[in-house]
Amino acid sequence: MAYTIDRYPSEDSPRLGAMTLHPVAESVPRARRWFRKFIAPYNPACSIDDCLLMVSELVTNAIAYGRSEDPWHVRVEWFREGTSLRVEVHNPGFPANVRLRHPDAADAHGRGLLLVDAIAESWHSGPSRCGGTVVSFVMADAWPA
Template identity: 35%
Template sequence: MSTSENEMREKFYPRERQSVPAARKFATGAVADWGFFHRLDGIALCVSELATNALLHGVPPGRGFLLRMRLWEGAVLRVEVHDSGGGVPRVTEGAAGTDEGGRGLVLVAALADKWGVGNGIRANSCGVSSFARAAKPRVARILERSDSGHRVLRRVPVLGRPSN
């Protein structure tokens, strides 16, 4: 697991079909290194959907997309997919049961704690940046005695949002 509280990993992918599974593999490696095991499948699916959207709708021929993953304070993970296209991703309403597409951002919205879209990677660039964010659950530590009389430290997820 990482020792740093704030880290970033990024990788550029060309406009080709193999880039989506490669991006997913890169992302799951970072997710595991950063200890987000409980969110691994959901984050992998978000990366797949955002990368697929970039390839299908945002990356012009001869270009690619950038996958950037940021860890803040050891507890919040942000996944960003940047492309150089001019379109803006949006959730489509009412994809029919036989439609092949139209559900990607619905899945991202359901799996991420927060998601959104912005313009450009930097102020002087063009394109679209999509992101999904996930946080580690808060955990309470409970000291108990086992049946054999030994002290056992148990970690229990805390439900609800932190109070301010």
Template identity: 35%
Template sequence: MSAVERPGVPVCVVFAEVVGVLPASELSVVGDRGGCVLMAREARSVRRARGFVVRVLDGWGLADLADDAGLVVSELVTNAVMYAVPPAYAGVRVRVVRLAGGVRVEVHDASAAKPERHAYGRGLVVVDALTGGNWGVDTLRFGKSVWAELGGDTARARRQPPRGYGKAA
């Protein structure tokens, strides 16, 4: 895995620069306010994405959120690997953003199809429970971003029963 740090430069700017320069199958960029990793759309990326999120949160001193955020990103990447139908690009990008009271994790893929609950899967139920319903889907020019926020009021919200499919943004 290649990693780059450039303090003071927005992490997605660095990410775009590095992606244009380095041909890597897995590439990560981490800063003090955000981080992202680009990886192939394959089953082993689920474990890699979880490890990336846990390492980033540990590095930020947010180890108390690492287990839940790792599980959430595992579920979202699993959905991207299993159900996203990319038109051309077969990659997944995981982005972690540090918020004032917690963290936001995002999984970007090239499919426009929104995630759905499946009779044989409980991934979105888990995401909903861990985030207190604070998750949703953003439509992008090429594909979508499925996001979830943890921390702050999420711990209190988790004591309540899940509220459905999450919030659309």
């Protein structure tokens, strides 16, 4: 399987990096490893472990809920916006299907967005510029002003 990493954004883009992953379970730990490796040189002050947890949850959801008749990928991109870090996860699923659930204690699934909601400064879902859905989160004060 081929995977791609975009490490060098254009000078006019706030994008720090991006990766394209196959929609398979093995892509979740790969996303964590690559994100850790490629965000480290930027030395963010926010918790990388918190970011890794949220990336894991969003990539897992993207794989579980992405739908397309054609072969497809999960796209993860991360940006610096002033002092904040924004991470986006794109898939070909339907934006209307993204919802914050409140599972019962016995439910084995359904807590991913609850974790993102609890940890991130903010999060958003909607139509992706890549087609399909994007779910993103923002970590405030990732860098000094």
